[in-house]
Amino acid sequence: LMKQVPVATEMRMGADGLMDRTKAKSIINVDCSFGLEQALEIKSAVPDAELIVVSMGPPSFDQSLRKAIAMVFDGAVLLSDRRLGGSDTFATGLSLASLLKNVILSKDPSDPYIIFAGRQTTDGDTAHVPSQVAENIGIPQATFVEHVEYHGKYLKVRRVIEGGHQILKVPVPCLISVAPSAVPARRPTLVDTIRSRKIQIETLTLDHIGVSPDQVGLAGSPTVVAKA
Numbered sequence: 389l390m391k392q393v394p395v396a397t398e399m400r401m402g403a404d405g406l407m408d409r410t411k412a413k414s415i416i417n418v419d420c421s422f423g424l425e426q427a428l429e430i431k432s433a434v435p436d437a438e439l440i441v442v443s444m445g446p447p448s449f450d451q452s453l454r455k456a457i458a459m460v461f462d463g464a465v466l467l468s469d470r471r472l473g474g475s476d477t478f479a480t481g482l483s484l485a486s487l488l489k490n491v492i493l494s495k496d497p498s499d500p501y502i503i504f505a506g507r508q509t510t511d512g513d514t515a516h517v518p519s520q521v522a523e524n525i526g527i528p529q530a531t532f533v534e535h536v537e538y539h540g541k542y543l544k545v546r547r548v549i550e551g552g553h554q555i556l557k558v559p560v561p562c563l564i565s566v567a568p569s570a571v572p573a574r575r576p577t578l579v580d581t582i583r584s585r586k587i588q589i590e591t592l593t594l595d596h597i598g599v600s601p602d603q604v605g606l607a608g609s610p611t612v613v614a615k616a
Contacts, residue, residue, distance in 0.1 A: 389505040392452040419506030421573035457584035458576035469593040476609035481520025518565035
């Protein structure tokens with residue numbers, strides 16, 4: 389899971405209490421880059437694994453998805469629909485989980501998967517969405533993870549806690565949200581950057597994921613920004 393965010397120094401709130409992204413430069417959210425790298429680390433342990441980067445946002449997210457593909461991801465899926473505008477983390481978690489369950493993840497229980505996400509985003513700082521995605525899908529999760537070891541049917545992870553670390557065995561399938569103390573993202577090569585321009589990004593809407601408009605956007609969001 390990856391999000392494109394405005395550069396922190398250029399963020400502005402609109403009069404409606406929503407983030408105005410129209411005039412700010414955009415980048416891959418920093419924490420998300422650590423999640424992308426962890427997926428690539430798994431690829432080195434499981435060479436036949438398929439890596440798909442998934443995002444929810446406007447068509448302009450295309451640029452960041454291609455940067456992720458250039459890190460040697462196999463493909464990208466963008467959930468983009470004006471009816472998603474104004475979604476809070478609750479509606480976002482539902483939408484992404486529905487996209488994953490209904491479109492992307494295999495229905496074959498013998499085909500395992502791991503979902504990686506960044507700890508949180510710089511334009512929200514809630515750290516809600518990874519946990520909400522895991523809960524909506526119904527899979528185990530570990531948060532604030534800085535090291536992952538692949539052991540087939542489970543992951544051995546080290547997560548940051550107050551005053552130290554915690555070692556967990558997390559059964560696969562699972563969701564891991566990655567802390568920024570993990571391995572930094574690698575730089576794409578020129579060859580892979582050129583390759584990323586040729587790969588078609590699959591763009592889907594609410595009509596593809598089985599979520600009704602009243603469950604997302606402002607109507608489906610139980611929280612609103614009253615003042616910033």
